[in-house]
Amino acid sequence: MSGPSTYTPSNGFTRWLDSRLPLLRFMNDTMVTFPTPRNLNVWYTFGGILTFCLAVQIVTGVVLAMHFTPTAAGAFDSVENIMRDVNYGWLIRYVHANGASMFFLAVYIHMFRGLYYGSYKAPREVLWILGVIIYLLMMATAFFGYVLPWGQMSFWGATVITNLFSSLDQVVPHMGTAIAHWLWGGFAVGDPTLNRFFSLHYLLPFVIAAVVGLHIWALHVPGNNNPLGIDVKGPQDTLPFHPYYTVKDAFYMVLFAMLFAVLVFYAPNFVGNPDNYTPANPLATPAHIVPEWYLLPYYAMLRAVPQKLLGVLVLFGAIATLVFIPWLDTSKVRSLRYRPMLKPFFWVLFFDCILLGYLGSQEPQATTNVFGLELSDLLLARIGAIYYYAFFWICLPVIGLIEKPKPLPQSIAQAVLGSHAAAAAE
Amino acid sequence: MASTIAADQSTRRDFLYIATGAVAAVGVAGAAWPLIDQMNPSASVLALSSTEIDISSIQEGQQIVAMWQSKPVFIRKRTAKEIAEAKAVPVASLPDPLARNANLPDSAPATDANREIKPEWLVVVGICTHLGCIPLFGEGDYGGYLCPCHGSQYDTAGRIRRGPAPQNLPIPPYAFEGATKIKIG
16 A cells, blocks of 8 residues: 655755665655545544553653652652652653553544454454554553552552462462462562562563554555545545644644543542552452453453353453454454444444443442342343453354445545545546 | 485484574573573562461450461451351362361361361461452351452351352461460461
């Protein structure tokens, strides 16, 4: 899709550089003249927004690390020192902490967009899988980061998540416990655990940045998918990336930054848990342990299963399922705009994930009133988890075979401009 | 001078390739192991392996929590009623039929007698065998412990009775030292 390069060096220096390291040519071809479908909507701006989020997290994180003490004795106090005494420390920490939530908000929109418009289908399978890897790395990084302030939720969240590995005791006796001790560097979460989590929390964002590079590379080979889900057929279907999409991305980035600012300046603890302002206490588990909101659906699935090892498998299986989507979907049509049968199932999945998130935030024995019926959250979580799996492993392969898609438009230009103008543009 | 070698015949060069590759593989594994093993508990962590606790002040129906290997250990003086309740449970009805007592063989059944050294003293590692939370004393339907995280319930012998936890609360290696002290580890 990128085609032959259209870059022409404009002066002696750029000609000299171009024959030695064609960096300017690369930037021109990927960020200026890159032919991009002319019909990308607002949901396609989240790739750029996510790059912005990663940059914000790295910049604020590097600064916070200058003031943070990664020891069990010093971590909590050093975070309070950042909040109270370091110049603008409160701002930088609130941006970093809420930045994680904004990052996940953006990535979930980005993922649902990919699902809706079939962006995972050939020839974009590798692009999709790289995205799943980035998502996994994000979850690991967020988890390590949440442990660092060494509050009660940090400590007990770390305890519960690392103990997921002890379920392997049920496969090979003592193996799970050995892995847990190896992760902790002791017999429980403690000083060595905090120190290594800090090391990894600093490392992983740069790994994410590297995989983002591969993700964009894999995007630029076939080019963008688009809301119609049909291939670009020629120059009349595309626009140069700059200025059309640089400006569009920037506009929505500003709107996103405004929402971000509302969170940071008016409700900086809205997504946080008050228990994390209590220093970690290895002798008292808080009455109600919950992960951060972006992990709640998986937590609900873990709790929906009464058996420990199976619960852990259901949790990891829910994430691993994402890798197989390109081959589970049997339909040739990408966009759900032309898939009337799958579309309602997609929206049920969307609300199913929100329901699971809600259930994950509730206490284990809670009940929820559904249209006057008092149902146990456990039952609802089981239904939710079953639907999540059923959507990917049953709906995607079966509906792709039996569905009659709506007729696809001839071309992007014709759909966007009308057949008359499209002919003129040709 | 020129000699041909049959395709199925191994040569001196093949041998050198395989030998070099094997040395490289051993070298990579040898270099990786210190990088992996450094994450295991260090010598200073392992050194803190035993602790002595004074139990003379604990009254019947109470428990204290001691720290052993940075894990909480419940030391509970059970009432006659609690002992009787624990003894009345048939082992066959337990989700985990093993005693999980470090002072007994691994195959010992989870009878109440196998869960204590002296019947009134219950000594267990106070970490839920599900995902590591600290169970709450005296709560739940069985009068033992209730885990606040995912609702596992233990009886007055620290045995799992209901909920997602797979095993009884483990009993650490310990011994009484006179009437007022126990040594854990």
